[in-house]
Amino acid sequence: MEFVATPLHGAYVLELERLSDPRGFFARTWSVEEFEAHGLNSRQVQCNISFNPRKGTLRGMHAQRAPYAETKLVRCTMGEIYDVIIDLRPDSPTYLQHYAVELSATNRRALYIPEGFLHGYQTLTEDAEVFYHISEFYKPEAAFGARWNDPVFGISWPLPDPFMADRDRNYPDYVPVK
Numbered sequence: 015m016e017f018v019a020t021p022l023h024g025a026y027v028l029e030l031e032r033l034s035d036p037r038g039f040f041a042r043t044w045s046v047e048e049f050e051a052h053g054l055n056s057r058q059v060q061c062n063i064s065f066n067p068r069k070g071t072l073r074g075m076h077a078q079r080a081p082y083a084e085t086k087l088v089r090c091t092m093g094e095i096y097d098v099i100i101d102l103r104p105d106s107p108t109y110l111q112h113y114a115v116e117l118s119a120t121n122r123r124a125l126y127i128p129e130g131f132l133h134g135y136q137t138l139t140e141d142a143e144v145f146y147h148i149s150e151f152y153k154p155e156a157a158f159g160a161r162w163n164d165p166v167f168g169i170s171w172p173l174p175d176p177f178m179a180d181r182d183r184n185y186p187d188y189v190p191v192k
Contacts, residue, residue, distance in 0.1 A: 015028050015029070015030065015031060015041075015042055015043070015045065015048055016028070016029040016030075016031055017048075017052050017054075017126075020113045020115070021108065021111070021113055022099065022101050022108045022111055022112075022113045022131075023101065023106050023107055023108045024106075024128040025099055025101075025113060025125070025126060025127055025128060025131065026052070026054070026125075026126040027115055027123055027124070027125055027126075028043075028087075028123060028124040028125070028126060029123060030042075030043070030122050030123075041122075043089070043124065044087075044147070054085075054126060054128075055085040055128070055129070055149050057085070057149040057150075058087075058147045058148065058149060059148065059149065059150060059151055060147075060148040060150075060151055060152065061145065061146065061147055061148065062145070062146040062148060063091075063143060063144070063145050063146070064143070064144040064146070065092075065141075065142075065143050066093075066137045066141075066142045066143070066144075067140060067141055068137065068140060068177050069137055069138065069139055069140045069142075069173070070136065070137060070173045070175070070176050070177050071136065071137045071142070071176065071177045071178065072134065072135070072136045072137075072162055072171065072176035072177065072178040072182065073134055073135055073136075073178070073179075073182065074098065074132065074133060074134010074135060074159070074162060074182060075098070075100060075132040075133065075134040075159050075160045075161070075162055075164075075167075075182075075185070076132065076133055076134060076157065076158075076159045076182075077102065077130075077131065077132045077133065077157075077158060077159065078150065078152070078153060078156040078157055078158070079156045079158060080129075080156075082150045082151070082153045082156040083129035083130060083150065083156075084127075084129060084148050084149050084150045085126075085127065085128055085129050085148075085149035085150075086125075086126075086127040086133060086146055086147065086148055086149070087124055087125070087126050087127070087146070087147040088117065088124060088125045088127065088133070088135075088144060088145070088146050089117060089122070089123070089124040089125075089144070089145050089146075090117035090118050090119060090142060090143065090144055090145075091119055091143045091144070091145050092119050092141060092142060092143035093118065093119060093137060093138070093139035093140065093141050093142030093143060094116060094117070094118035094119070094120070094137070094138040094139045094142060095116070095117050095118070095135040095136065095137050095138060095142050095144060096114055096115075096116055096135060096136045096138055096171065096172050097114065097115050097116070097117050097125050097133075097134075097135040098112055098113070098114045098133070098134050098135060098136075098169055098171075099112065099113050099114075099125070099127050099131045099132065099133050100112045100131060100132040100133075100160070100167055100169075101130065101131055102130055102131060102132055102188075103130035103131075104191040106130070109190075110166060110167065110190060112167050112168070112169055114169070116138070117135075117144075118138075129149075132159065132160055134162060134182075136171050136172060136173055136176055138172065138173070159181075159182065159185040160185050160186070160187070160188040161183075161184075161185045161186065161187055161188070162176070162178070162182060162183070162185070164187045164188050165187075166187065166188050166190065167188070
């Protein structure tokens with residue numbers, strides 16, 4: 015795996031290092047040793063899958079509060095998504111900045127999201143499937159979010175008029191920590 019640093023402190027895009035031959039290719043998608051060598055959280059307690067039949071579906075922006083804050087490793091296994099993260103760590107040099115990357119079954123990239131980030135995505139194709147490795151168990155009482163189009167973040171989503179849950183559409187605006 016190749017760990018490519020994003021502009022947001024501690025977040026990485028993982029590119030596969032393919033070993034190809036006439037049969038196709040082989041690539042490692044997970045290694046505790048490699049994650050720890052990069053100083054990343056290698057704990058995984060849960061894996062989730064999200065299937066989205068409709069193009070333009072938007073899920074997010076979600077996170078969990080400490081002590082249940084999550085590290086996520088996100089990969090699109092079918093279709094294509096526009097994946098967005100926002101740094102909510104007040105002491106971070108990239109506080110309130112966002113980063114977006116296209117993840118797809120074709121490019122096989124993954125996005126490593128540290129604790130303290132909001133996460134969401136919009137499907138760019140019909141029948142998009144997303145697979146998550148999560149470092150903490152889901153705790154509904156710790157879950158929170160921010161509005162997908164909050165002007166504090168200035169995210170330009172690729173598709174207008176997203177299909178989304180009322181909960182995600184109606185999250186409040188984020189109030190920055192001073």
